[in-house]
Amino acid sequence: MREILSMDNVSYSYRDEDEKEPKKAVDGVSFTVREDEWIAIVGHNGSGKSTLAKLMIGLLFPDEGDVNLFIEKMTEDNMWEIRSQMGFVFQNPDNQFVGSTVQDDVAFALENNGVPFEEMVTRVREALAQVNMGDFLDHEPHHLSGGQKQRVAIAGALALHPRLLIMDEATSMLDPQGRNEVIRLVEELKRKTGLTVISITHDLEEALLADRIIVMNKGKVLTVGSPDQIFARGKELEEIGLDLPFALRVSGLLRELGMDLDGEHMTEEELVNELWTSHFSK
Ligand SMILES: Nc1ncnc2c1ncn2[C@@H]1O[C@H](COP(=O)(O)OP(=O)(O)OP(=O)(O)O)[C@@H](O)[C@H]1O
Ligand SMILES: [Mg+2]
Numbered sequence: 001m002r003e004i005l006s007m008d009n010v011s012y013s014y015r016d017e018d019e020k021e022p023k024k025a026v027d028g029v030s031f032t033v034r035e036d037e038w039i040a041i042v043g044h045n046g047s048g049k050s051t052l053a054k055l056m057i058g059l060l061f062p063d064e065g066d067v068n069l070f071i072e073k074m075t076e077d078n079m080w081e082i083r084s085q086m087g088f089v090f091q092n093p094d095n096q097f098v099g100s101t102v103q104d105d106v107a108f109a110l111e112n113n114g115v116p117f118e119e120m121v122t123r124v125r126e127a128l129a130q131v132n133m134g135d136f137l138d139h140e141p142h143h144l145s146g147g148q149k150q151r152v153a154i155a156g157a158l159a160l161h162p163r164l165l166i167m168d169e170a171t172s173m174l175d176p177q178g179r180n181e182v183i184r185l186v187e188e189l190k191r192k193t194g195l196t197v198i199s200i201t202h203d204l205e206e207a208l209l210a211d212r213i214i215v216m217n218k219g220k221v222l223t224v225g226s227p228d229q230i231f232a233r234g235k236e237l238e239e240i241g242l243d244l245p246f247a248l249r250v251s252g253l254l255r256e257l258g259m260d261l262d263g264e265h266m267t268e269e270e271l272v273n274e275l276w277t278s279h280f281s282k
Helices: 047-055 079-083 102-112 115-131 144-158 177-193 227-231 234-240 246-256 268-280
Strands: 003-013 023-034 037-043 066-067 088-091 166-167 196-200 212-217 218-227
Touching: 003 047, 003 144, 003 196, 023 066, 023 196, 023 218, 037 047, 047 066, 047 088, 047 166, 102 115, 102 144, 115 144, 144 166, 144 177, 144 196, 144 212, 177 196, 212 227, 218 227, 227 234, 246 268
Parallel strands: 037 196, 037 212, 088 166, 166 196
Antiparallel strands: 003 023, 003 066, 212 218
């Protein structure tokens, strides 16, 4: 499969006047993201996730190593061209609104990219329909719920027809329902349009849905793997301060209590099924 993004031994330190040896916020990070993948990046506070996101979109440039997008090394010269093929959604939807209505807001970036008016109107409608906000064209963004705001922010990104969608804690300010709405939307978009998604999240339940998970710790990549591979190392994840998904925690506790359980249980459904079929129905 085609490569969309690669980090090649990337390091970055924030400069602080007083510090002689600044601490590396991102330290020798390498990984590759292929077309069509959904990648979750997880890690405790301060492990370098947002810094990685800023390096991916050219808000920061690495001190060492290369960031390659669409098989091209990102430089100050090609950054705008590269960025035009990416959509970003960040944590706080309120800081992302610029338009006075939902449709103006989604149109904003298109206008900046010089998309002709007719096409802009079509794309705005399409994108808002994709996120199920087609009935809210003339609503004021500030009066929407958190989940609706994040869906409008995603529509703004989608209207650009990006090859890559990068989200940094896009669901973290939402309640469980809003979070589910956004996650389900991303799943659907991925399935329908083959969009490549990189999602930074604290929520390991959300990370379970990704194709691969990158675990960050102290600026470095601790491990990369499928959700099965990653959660097989549950203890290690807890040691670096991550909250395991509920079903995994419960099955770990049941094992400690001496219950004989097969395999890993990533979802509550899997756990309930095994408990039911192999323990309670005997
Ligand atoms: N603008 C900045 N100036 C100086 N240091 C910074 C700046 N932004 C982040 N850092 C430091 O860089 C390190 C990595 O921060 P980063 O924001 O990338 O972590 P994160 O994994 O996104 O954390 P969180 O989960 O809290 O969002 C931290 O030690 C942080 O204090
Ligand atoms: Mg962050």
